[in-house]
Amino acid sequence: xxxxxxxxxxxxxxxxxxxxxxxxxxxxxxxxxxxxxxxxxxxxxxxxxxxxxxxxxxxxxxxxxxxxxxxxxxxxxxxxxxxxxxxxxxxxxxxxxxxxxxxxxxxxxxxxxxxx
Amino acid sequence: xxxxxxxxxxxxxxxxxxxxxxxxxxxxxxxxxxxxxxxxxxxxxxxxxxxxxxxxxxxxxxxxxxxxxxxxxxxxxxxxxxxxxxxxxxxxxxxxxxxxxxxxxxxxxxxxx
Numbered sequence: 490x491x492x493x494x495x496x497x498x499x500x501x502x503x504x505x506x507x508x509x510x511x512x513x514x515x516x517x518x519x520x521x522x523x524x525x526x527x528x529x530x531x532x533x534x535x536x537x538x539x540x541x542x543x544x545x546x547x548x549x550x551x552x553x554x555x556x557x558x559x560x561x562x563x564x565x566x567x568x569x570x571x572x573x574x575x576x577x578x579x580x581x582x583x584x585x586x587x588x589x590x591x592x593x594x595x596x597x598x599x600x601x602x603x604x605x
Numbered sequence: 606x607x608x609x610x611x612x613x614x615x616x617x618x619x620x621x622x623x624x625x626x627x628x629x630x631x632x633x634x635x636x637x638x639x640x641x642x643x644x645x646x647x648x649x650x651x652x653x654x655x656x657x658x659x660x661x662x663x664x665x666x667x668x669x670x671x672x673x674x675x676x677x678x679x680x681x682x683x684x685x686x687x688x689x690x691x692x693x694x695x696x697x698x699x700x701x702x703x704x705x706x707x708x709x710x711x712x713x714x715x716x717x718x
Contacts (some may be wrong), residue, residue, distance in 0.1 A: 493648065532609070532694070532708040582648070594706060596648035
């Protein structure tokens with residue numbers, strides 16, 4: 490099946506710094522990528538949807554200036570958490586779809602962010 | 606808004622036991638329903654899906670039936686294996702899965718030998 494990778498798998502950063510998380514589709518072209526956030530014992534919450542070459546669409550309540558999403562190519566999307574604070578500590582998961590007739594979302598393994 | 610409620614875990618079973626994980630949903634329109642599985646250290650994988658009422662999704666011995674009258678999509682397996690230990694997520698989409706999946710909180714299943 491289609492493979493989606495994320496890098497890094499875990500990251501620890503200091504409060505006030507920025508962190509970039511990469512999401513790559515390894516064997517297919519991802520026309521749409523999704524970014525989710527998961528708190529402990531909670532469900533995945535969709536943060537934003539990005540289509541290659543266009544601006545991301547953010548869900549209500551998600552700060553677009555804090556969570557910068559770039560989908561510059563059909564195989565790469567990045568999420569940058571700017572000026573991170575401890576409350577941004579969470580598990581961030583991306584998914585991707587190839588568009589066309591296949592609407593299945595393929596998920597990456599997630600990135601554990603800890604802000605100290 | 607759309608929402609998914611699934612039974613809280615963790616669930617611990619012995620090998621070959623029967624598994625049921627309950628899932629109910631609230632949605633406008635006619636959603637598609639999904640079960641995803643997340644094995645330790647891996648990303649979510651689609652386990653099975655159903656796109657209309659009375660459809661039964663099945664895969665790897667798991668099955669779930671889309672029940673519109675009870676707004677449910679319970680996951681079942683007749684005989685679980687140790688390798689089924691994972692976290693299971695029920696989800697819905699009102700746009701065929703291409704947009705905005707709404708997830709339940711996940712249920713952790715542990716199967717002991």
